[in-house]
Amino acid sequence: MKAILTDITKCIGCNECVKACTETNGLGEERAYRWRADDGLSSERYTSVLRKKGFHVRKQCRHCLEPACVSACPVGALKKTPEGAVIYDDSRCLGCRYCMMACPFGIPRYLWSSPVPYVRKCTMCYTTRLTRGQQPACTEACPVEATIFGERDALLSEARRRISDNPRLYLPKVFGEHEVGGTAVLYLSPIELDFLSLGNRLDERPMPERTMLAMAVVPPVFLGMGALMGGIYWVIERRRRLQKEKPAEKADNSDGSSDK
Ligand code: SF4
Ligand code: SF4
Ligand code: SF4
Numbered sequence: 001m002k003a004i005l006t007d008i009t010k011c012i013g014c015n016e017c018v019k020a021c022t023e024t025n026g027l028g029e030e031r032a033y034r035w036r037a038d039d040g041l042s043s044e045r046y047t048s049v050l051r052k053k054g055f056h057v058r059k060q061c062r063h064c065l066e067p068a069c070v071s072a073c074p075v076g077a078l079k080k081t082p083e084g085a086v087i088y089d090d091s092r093c094l095g096c097r098y099c100m101m102a103c104p105f106g107i108p109r110y111l112w113s114s115p116v117p118y119v120r121k122c123t124m125c126y127t128t129r130l131t132r133g134q135q136p137a138c139t140e141a142c143p144v145e146a147t148i149f150g151e152r153d154a155l156l157s158e159a160r161r162r163i164s165d166n167p168r169l170y171l172p173k174v175f176g177e178h179e180v181g182g183t184a185v186l187y188l189s190p191i192e193l194d195f196l197s198l199g200n201r202l203d204e205r206p207m208p209e210r211t212m213l214a215m216a217v218v219p220p221v222f223l224g225m226g227a228l229m230g231g232i233y234w235v236i237e238r239r240r241r242l243q244k245e246k247p248a249e250k251a252d253n254s255d256g257s258s259d260k
Contacts, residue, residue, distance in 0.1 A: 001065075001084040002130070003152035003184040004139060006058050008191075009169055010146035013049055013056035020141035021047050024128055043111040044057060046122040047138055053191050059146055060081055060138070061086060061107045061122040063184035066206035072102035077119075084152065084184040085124035093118055104180055106198045124184070152184060159188050181206030 018040075021027070027044045040048025040058055049061040067086050070078045077092040078099055099119060100108045111117045125136040134140070148155070157176040179202040182193040188192055194201050202230035 001152045001184060001252075002124070002149065003063075003084060003155050003157040003186060004060075004124070004136065004147060004149050005186045005188070006147040007159075007162065008055045008057050008146070009188065010144050011049070011056040011058065012144055012146070013051070014143065015049055016141045017058060017138035017147060018045065018047055019135040021122070024125060024137035030070075033231060039106070041107065041109055043109045043113070043120040046120070048256065050195070051228075055189070055191060057193065057196070058138075059196055060185060061124075062105055063122075063124055064180055064206075065183060066181040068102040068104060068180070069099035069108060072098040073134070075124040080213060081126060083124075083126070083130055085126040085130060086120065087123045087126045088119060090118040095119075104197055104200065104202055121233060152186075155186055159186060162188060178204045180204070 020120065021043065025046060027046070030042055030044050040050060041059060047058060050059055052058045063084055063086050065080075067078065069082055070080055070086060075092050075094055077089050077094070078086060079089070080086050091124070095117060097108075097110060097119070100106075100110065108119045108121045111120055124130060125134075125138075129136055135149040139147050142148075148158075156174060156177060159177075163170045163172060163174075170188050170190055175189060175193050176185055179197075188191035190200075205217065238252075
């Protein structure tokens with residue numbers, strides 16, 4: 001499984017990763033919404049570099065091994081790929097934003113500027129680069145290899161080697177190795193990174209388990225709403241499919257093969 005390792009002791013805050021991500025994903029100008037979180041992420045920014053306790057810390061989707069966003073989505077618009085990336089299919093998305101509520105890192109953002117809003121987040125450059133045998137744009141762009149790409153096992157070994165070579169520099173753990181069941185974006189850091197998970201210290205239990213528990217106490221009216229949205233989605237999809245099939249039917253009928 002592929003992964004990204006970010007060593008915040010190496011990051012110089014140049015923002016080349018952010019620039020490369022913006023260009024590769026064709027992202028537009030940022031908009032200053034009143035309700036926008038101050039972590040630099042938005043529907044137009046899939047990664048950001050935060051300043052904390054004298055360090056630069058890159059934020060992006062963690063590509064969880066057991067992603068809460070995937071388990072919360074009622075129509076399968078989010079998917080964990082075998083390569084490790086968690087990707088999103090906007091043709092399936094209902095716009096319910098359950099994924100945004102479920103994510104323990106507060107990553108997915110809503111495309112408020114669009115009349116048909118979708119959810120946006122880092123996809124590990126899955127279609128633009130990964131499936132073409134290339135590494136993500138952000139890791140390639142980093143001039144000091146503060147953020148690197150590779151096999152998750154190899155990056156974990158590299159991270160452990162750095163900690164053992166320099167135990168006074170790092171906290172003695174690889175962030176993302178175990179939290180919420182493990183993530184494909186790992187960090188080495190001399191400071192706690194709770195601010196990346198909305199101030200919560202996360203334990204090792206995968207989030208989907210908790211999502212299920214949370215769903216168990218959701219009032220039936222909300223579950224009914226989910227079912228209703230699922231029904232509406234099914235009707236829309238069916239209508240779209242039928243519309244697509246119509247021209248083909250007309251062509252069949254015009255060659256005289258019709259029964260009528
Ligand atoms: S960090 Fe959030 S959006 Fe990214 S895979 Fe995990 S649950 Fe999904
Ligand atoms: S992996 Fe790709 S989409 Fe994700 S932050 Fe890096 S450049 Fe952006
Ligand atoms: S490109 Fe590398 S050094 Fe520059 S901000 Fe991004 S992670 Fe840090």
